[in-house]
Amino acid sequence: MMAKSDSFADLQIGDQFDGLAKILRKAKPGPVVFLLSDGASTMDGVVHDSNFDVGDVVHVNGRISAHGGRRQVEIQIITGSNVDFDAIQDHRCEPQRVDFSIPSDRYDAMAADFSRVAKTIRRVVFDGQPVILRHHNDSDGICAGLAMEQAIEALMTHMGINPDHYLYRSPSATPFYDSGDALRDISLGKRLTDTYNQKAPVVVLCDLGTTPENLFSFKILKSFGIGCIVVDHHAPGGVEGAHPEVVPFLLDIINPHLHGLDGQTSAGMLAYELARMVNEGFENPVLPAVAAISDRCDIPETDLLIAQSGKTRDELQAIGIAIDYIAFQLKYDAGSGVYERLYEDEALVQVINEAVQASVNTQLQSTLPYLRSQDINGIFFSQIDLEKYTTRFRYPTPGKVLGMIHDSVVSGREHLPSMTIGYLSDMIIIRANNPGVTIQDLMDYINQNIPEANVEGGGHEEAGTIKFVPAHLSRILELIKEFLKQVHRPEE
Numbered sequence: 001m002m003a004k005s006d007s008f009a010d011l012q013i014g015d016q017f018d019g020l021a022k023i024l025r026k027a028k029p030g031p032v033v034f035l036l037s038d039g040a041s042t043m044d045g046v047v048h049d050s051n052f053d054v055g056d057v058v059h060v061n062g063r064i065s066a067h068g069g070r071r072q073v074e075i076q077i078i079t080g081s082n083v084d085f086d087a088i089q090d091h092r093c094e095p096q097r098v099d100f101s102i103p104s105d106r107y108d109a110m111a112a113d114f115s116r117v118a119k120t121i122r123r124v125v126f127d128g129q130p131v132i133l134r135h136h137n138d139s140d141g142i143c144a145g146l147a148m149e150q151a152i153e154a155l156m157t158h159m160g161i162n163p164d165h166y167l168y169r170s171p172s173a174t175p176f177y178d179s180g181d182a183l184r185d186i187s188l189g190k191r192l193t194d195t196y197n198q199k200a201p202v203v204v205l206c207d208l209g210t211t212p213e214n215l216f217s218f219k220i221l222k223s224f225g226i227g228c229i230v231v232d233h234h235a236p237g238g239v240e241g242a243h244p245e246v247v248p249f250l251l252d253i254i255n256p257h258l259h260g261l262d263g264q265t266s267a268g269m270l271a272y273e274l275a276r277m278v279n280e281g282f283e284n285p286v287l288p289a290v291a292a293i294s295d296r297c298d299i300p301e302t303d304l305l306i307a308q309s310g311k312t313r314d315e316l317q318a319i320g321i322a323i324d325y326i327a328f329q330l331k332y333d334a335g336s337g338v339y340e341r342l343y344e345d346e347a348l349v350q351v352i353n354e355a356v357q358a359s360v361n362t363q364l365q366s367t368l369p370y371l372r373s374q375d376i377n378g379i380f381f382s383q384i385d386l387e388k389y390t391t392r393f394r395y396p397t398p399g400k401v402l403g404m405i406h407d408s409v410v411s412g413r414e415h416l417p418s419m420t421i422g423y424l425s426d427m428i429i430i431r432a433n434n435p436g437v438t439i440q441d442l443m444d445y446i447n448q449n450i451p452e453a454n455v456e457g458g459g460h461e462e463a464g465t466i467k468f469v470p471a472h473l474s475r476i477l478e479l480i481k482e483f484l485k486q487v488h489r490p491e492e
């Protein structure tokens with residue numbers, strides 16, 4: 001059946017275009033060939049003769065035919081128009097879908113951010129700017145990156161833009177935008193602009209980008225004229241409720257912390273809803289469900305996402321574990337086509353989970369006997385030397401090992417104050433339940449006492465990693481205990 005539309009991208013051969021367009025180019029002699037823009041994509045329009053010229057906005061009516069393997073409009077009627085073309089263009093960028101996949105008060109609080117950022121990304125795509133996606137290299141980050149990639153890829157294909165040359169995705173080993181990654185993205189951007197004459201790309205960061213440790217990367221990115229959008233759920237690490245220092249360097253940001261919300265809407269959840277608005281035809285409900293479970297989001301949204309995914313909690317958990325394991329092995333490789341299989345191939349997921357379980361058992365067996373626990377001021381405090389008791393460069397990573405140790409320590413007493421720390425020569429990994437202190441407070445205290453240790457790091461409220469000059473490890477361990485002793489705890 002013949003369709004009629006005012007959007008080039010929606011039309012097949014034999015369909016009818018009826019709408020406004022701007023003339024970008026005019027070729028003669030012979031029949032006139034216009035290059036027309038409908039505000040989002042372009043198409044050739046042919047007519048035997050016309051007085052309209054480049055820059056004119058016209059109302060065109062004509063049939064779509066094939067010419068040299070491409071679609072073109074055979075113009076039947078062409079009339080002048082006074083409509084403001086910028087307004088048409090702006091209208092095309094408005095997301096066609098602004099509702100969420102599940103009901104959520106948290107999402108509702110960020111609704112304006114979602115539609116605004118979706119509009120920005122649509123504009124980037126329609127303007128023919130390449131998109132460089134960067135995501136944290138864990139299950140949540142990968143689910144976020146894949147959601148954005150799949151939605152943008154389909155949108156580009158629909159608009160007649162080749163995603164092979166306009167869309168790039170790669171993982172970031174750090175939970176922030178490392179300057180090495182930023183420089184690699186700048187180098188890619190230079191290749192696109194200088195060698196292939198493309199427009200400057202826009203970088204979209206998922207599951208990273210909010211904390212001040214990103215500042216240096218953002219400054220270099222900005223000096224090369226590359227815009228950046230952040231979709232993240234990490235705490236800004238500044239004054240509560242205040243905008244992070246990074247904001248002035250960004251085109252835009254979605255982060256629940258900017259609305260006084262916590263980080264429990266994970267990056268994969270945020271990116272999924274954003275991706276659905278960028279491309280109203282995109283659905284892949286397994287992605288946000290895996291992300292929510294992998295990042296332990298203990299909120300009603302997680303249950304709704306599980307129900308929507310068509311899989312069980314255990315199945316989704318197993319996929320997340322498999323993704324984390326594959327991500328650890330692939331390191332800087334984007335794993336295109338590999339991750340996609342994990343959402344579908346249960347047998348493969350099971351094989352990987354068995355391998356992971358065996359490694360986990362080995363690590364726990366070699367660490368748990370050497371965990372030392374004590375009560376400090378009502379906090380159940382445990383510590384372990386991960387440098388001595390874990391094998392480096394083998395899965396699971398020290399961070400995951402410590403998470404599992406913490407889980408086994410607090411099992412059955414999750415609501416009571418506890419803190420588990422694992423230390424390496426230059427790093428302390430922290431997991432805590434209701435400790436009554438934040439990791440930032442802890443770092444501030446250490447910094448006051450030994451500024452030359454150059455303590456830095458961060459993370460979520462109850463999980464994080466701090467790094468420092470190795471010489472000060474034992475003093476820092478003492479300071480942590482000293483600090484916990486001073487914490488004023490509210491009466492139970």
Ligand SMILES: [Mn+2]
Pocket residue numbers: 140141207233266267268295
């Ligand atoms: Mn995350």
